[in-house]
Amino acid sequence: MTEIHSTLSRRQMLGLAGTGLALIAVPALAAAPAMITWRDPGCGCCTKWVEAMRKAGFAVTMRETGDMATVKSRLKVLAALQSCHTTVVGGLVVEGHVPAAAIRSLLARRPKGVLGIAAPGMPRGSPGMEMPDGSKDPLNLTLFDGVGNTRAFA
Structure with missing residues (x-):
């Protein structure tokens, strides 16, 4: 209020x-909880992803660090799931270029045992990775629990 x-x-x-x-x-x-996003200062696509999240209604605070490995390790993001930036929102971890709709769905459902969601790598066409020619890679979103278990996000 x-x-x-x-x-x-x-x-x-x-x-x-x-x-x-x-x-x-x-x-x-x-409608959308606040996000904290860590990024390497040399990465431009992270800023584009943050802009997309803000446009979708999220309040995002960016934190720059030259030591993303420590951030990812502390937040239990598996090496195979890593991307360029890491976010915490509503107590969940979001790794990489995950679309806002998927984040909202995850926050609403909160599946048991899930620590976060990842868009491994830097898929072309995902938020922040839009290509001038409109080309896209498959967007394989993965749920993870922080101890090595993963499953596809449906």
């Missing part, structure tokens, strides 16, 4: 409440 007060006056809030729109405005603000 403090977030709404900082952008709307009390009079505006009362006016919205009278129309029923206040009930719509509150869930929209809470």
Whole structure:
């Protein structure tokens, strides 16, 4: 509620409440949890992915580090699943160029035992990796548990 007060006056809030729109405005603000994304400062596609997530409604904080290996190790991202950037959102790990719709689905379902989701490598055509000619690689999203078990994200 403090977030709404900082952008709307009390009079505006009362006016919205009278129309029923206040009930719509509150869930929209809470629709997507905040993300923290770690990236190497030399990688440009990470910034493009973050822009896509922001456009999809996520609030993203970027942290730059020259030691992505330590970030990935701490967050238990298997070597076979690694990409260029690593994100934490809603207590889950997102590795690489995972689309916003898949992240929202994972956050809504929260399958038992899942630590995160990965788009291994840097698939062409994925968010942040769009190609001028429109070419795309298959996007194989993988769920992982942090101890070596993986399965395809359906």
